[in-house]
Amino acid sequence: LVIDEVGKDPLADCAEVTVLHSAVGISHRNVAISITGPAAAATINSGCPQDLSLDAFPVGAASRTILGKVEIVLLRTASDAFRVECWRSFSDYVFTFLSEAARDAAA
Numbered sequence: 001l002v003i004d005e006v007g008k009d010p011l012a013d014c015a016e017v018t019v020l021h022s023a024v025g026i027s028h029r030n031v032a033i034s035i036t037g038p039a040a041a042a043t044i045n046s047g048c049p050q051d052l053s054l055d056a057f058p059v060g061a062a063s064r065t066i067l068g069k070v071e072i073v074l075l076r077t078a079s080d081a082f083r084v085e086c087w088r089s090f091s092d093y094v095f096t097f098l099s100e101a102a103r104d105a106a107a
Contacts, residue, residue: 030073031091035098036081039105044074044082046101054079068097 014023035043041052047068051057062075070093073085086094 029087030085031088031094033084033086033091033095033098034077034081035084035102036078038080039102040080040082042105043098043101044084046104047097048072048074050074052076052082067094070094 011023011025014021044067045052048065050063050065057063057076059076059078062073065072065074067074067084067086070086070090072094075083075085077083084094084098
């Protein structure tokens with residue numbers, strides 16, 4: 001899975017690779033949700049069992065994991081910021097889950 005910066009073209013980047021590979025664009029399949037702030041890790045941990053401490057999951061880390069009942073790709077973009085990628089068909093569930101968890105974490 002290649003996740004590139006906004007405005008970049010990961011398929012074009014893959015075209016420069018000189019070893020045998022397969023690259024398929026699936027960006028239409030996923031939705032990205034940004035979670036930021038001092039309670040970001042607590043919000044995600046309300047439905048994700050992964051250790052999100054900075055020692056275990058530093059800035060730049062990424063993993064495939066679960067949130068509630070959904071498989072996600074989780075990226076740590078800053079000490080207090082994460083990007084959650086999920087399939088578009090699960091995005092309403094994930095967004096609602098994270099919204100409710102954020103309210104609980106803020107309380």
